[in-house]
Amino acid sequence: GDSVTQMEGPVTLSEEAFLTINCTYTATGYPSLFWYVQYPGEGLQLLLKATKADDKGSNKGFEATYRKETTSFHLEKGSVQVSDSAVYFCALSSGGSYIPTFGRGTSLIVHP
Amino acid sequence: KAGVTQTPRYLIKTRGQQVTLSCSPISGHRSVSWYQQTPGQGLQFLFEYFSETQRNKGNFPGRFSGRQFSNSRSEMNVSTLELGDSALYLCASSLDESNQPQHFGDGTRLSIL
Numbered sequence: 029g030d031s032v033t034q035m036e037g038p039v040t041l042s043e044e045a046f047l048t049i050n051c052t053y054t055a056t057g058y059p060s061l062f063w064y065v066q067y068p069g070e071g072l073q074l075l076l077k078a079t080k081a082d083d084k085g086s087n088k089g090f091e092a093t094y095r096k097e098t099t100s101f102h103l104e105k106g107s108v109q110v111s112d113s114a115v116y117f118c119a120l121s122s123g124g125s126y127i128p129t130f131g132r133g134t135s136l137i138v139h140p
Numbered sequence: 141k142a143g144v145t146q147t148p149r150y151l152i153k154t155r156g157q158q159v160t161l162s163c164s165p166i167s168g169h170r171s172v173s174w175y176q177q178t179p180g181q182g183l184q185f186l187f188e189y190f191s192e193t194q195r196n197k198g199n200f201p202g203r204f205s206g207r208q209f210s211n212s213r214s215e216m217n218v219s220t221l222e223l224g225d226s227a228l229y230l231c232a233s234s235l236d237e238s239n240q241p242q243h244f245g246d247g248t249r250l251s252i253l
Contacts, residue, residue: 072232130183
């Protein structure tokens with residue numbers, strides 16, 4: 029079945045550092061890929077998405093490129109802020125499924 | 141456009157009781173899904189409803205049930221509560237098209253004493 033693997037957290041960075049959170053997936057067909065973010069005390073919010081190979085999703089300075097050859101969708105940001113501290117979830121939706129498959133989430137902590 | 145609304149935000153119950161949680165999806169969204177989120181197990185899919193019918197189901201015991209009304213609002217019920225049911229319960233709605241993202245509410249934090 030479908031699966032999503034994210035790097036273990038927490039990831040701890042200083043403000044203005046470069047961020048990479050790795051995400052790889054296993055799926056049949058051609059899935060759509062998503063990154064969600066969860067701030068403390070809130071639900072998940074869609075951060076960005078990509079629906080086909082080589083697509084780049086971007087939002088709020090975050091980017092991720094759909095790499096079919098490596099089945100990856102790594103999240104990057106050039107300069108993180110304290111306000112980016114949150115838990116980040118990688119997810120995929122494939123075929124006729126209406127239910128995304130989520131990774132376990134990666135906690136990001138950004139220090140001033 | 142209003143987002144997904146979950147009520148109540150916080151709930152405290154004791155073992156053996158039952159609880160009902162409510163979710164109002166984004167207007168026009170007919171698919172409603174429920175998830176349980178805990179530190180140990182992460183985000184786990186409970187079930188999904190569409191047009192008042194349960195369309196998908198996760199691997200949870202029968203104590204967990206739900207329903208959807210004709211206006212797409214959904215409720216989730218947990219009976220005979222156990223300590224391990226303490227969690228954040230998230231509801232998400234989406235358009236009825238495959239590969240669409242889900243839109244989440246802020247959740248109901250359920251604590252079992």
